[in-house]
Amino acid sequence: MRYDTKIEKVVIGRGPRAIEFQIEVIADFNRAIDDMFAELQARGEQDLLVDLCPYFGTVWDSARALSALLVAEPGAAIAGKSFLEIGCGLAIPSMTLLKLGARKVTATDLHPDVPEFLERNFSANNLSGHPAFFYRALDWRARSAEVLAGRPEWILASDVLYDQGQAEAVAGFLADAFAAGATRAMITDPGRPYLQDFVSACDRFGLKSTVEIFRTDPDDSRRDCFMLRLAQED
Numbered sequence: 001m002r003y004d005t006k007i008e009k010v011v012i013g014r015g016p017r018a019i020e021f022q023i024e025v026i027a028d029f030n031r032a033i034d035d036m037f038a039e040l041q042a043r044g045e046q047d048l049l050v051d052l053c054p055y056f057g058t059v060w061d062s063a064r065a066l067s068a069l070l071v072a073e074p075g076a077a078i079a080g081k082s083f084l085e086i087g088c089g090l091a092i093p094s095m096t097l098l099k100l101g102a103r104k105v106t107a108t109d110l111h112p113d114v115p116e117f118l119e120r121n122f123s124a125n126n127l128s129g130h131p132a133f134f135y136r137a138l139d140w141r142a143r144s145a146e147v148l149a150g151r152p153e154w155i156l157a158s159d160v161l162y163d164q165g166q167a168e169a170v171a172g173f174l175a176d177a178f179a180a181g182a183t184r185a186m187i188t189d190p191g192r193p194y195l196q197d198f199v200s201a202c203d204r205f206g207l208k209s210t211v212e213i214f215r216t217d218p219d220d221s222r223r224d225c226f227m228l229r230l231a232q233e234d
């Protein structure tokens with residue numbers, strides 16, 4: 001599907017460490033969803049809307065929050081480390097990591113239109129062909145062992161708990177990631193209804209979590225995000 005797009009300036013972090021990106025996004029997100037539904041309905045495939053809905057095409061507050069948290073991490077926590085971002089969408093956290101000197105960054109998503117957007121945005125931000133970056137198609141509900149074979153040290157996700165089934169699926173994938181050698185996970189969420197289900201699922205999988213509030217916009221508390229740090233229980 002083709003989308004009307006626009007360029008959005010995205011500033012991550014504050015002060016001298018702030019990083020600025022020029023990001024191509026879907027110009028009218030709600031219209032794009034309506035157009036996608038109409039196209040699928042005409043094909044008799046409306047059941048595919050959940051997987052093909054263009055959620056990827058906007059810069060969500062949770063992605064901004066996760067990226068800002070990465071900028072605030074000590075440099076030694078990022079440089080030389082390997083990261084896996086699931087449900088990356090426009091991959092702002094992954095782009096941020098590349099700017100911060102991560103050793104390896106693998107971004108993953110299920111939507112077939114994500115690679116094309118990433119190609120254009122990486123080119124626009126002088127990241128095209130970056131030797132530390134890799135993209136893989138991934139449905140975390142399948143809990144693919146292939147993407148974990150590279151033994152990423154950090155697992156990252158923003159706003160991936162958008163329907164009820166994702167809570168258990170994401171927690172299960174994280175449990176597999178820790179079993180494969182991951183040591184840290186960071187999840188940001190705007191407070192969707194399934195956040196507590198996710199925390200409970202993590203507990204069942206033997207993952208301990210700490211939850212904090214992150215203020216994405218200092219002037220608007222409605223844009224606050226929950227930040228979860230997860231580790232494997234001893």
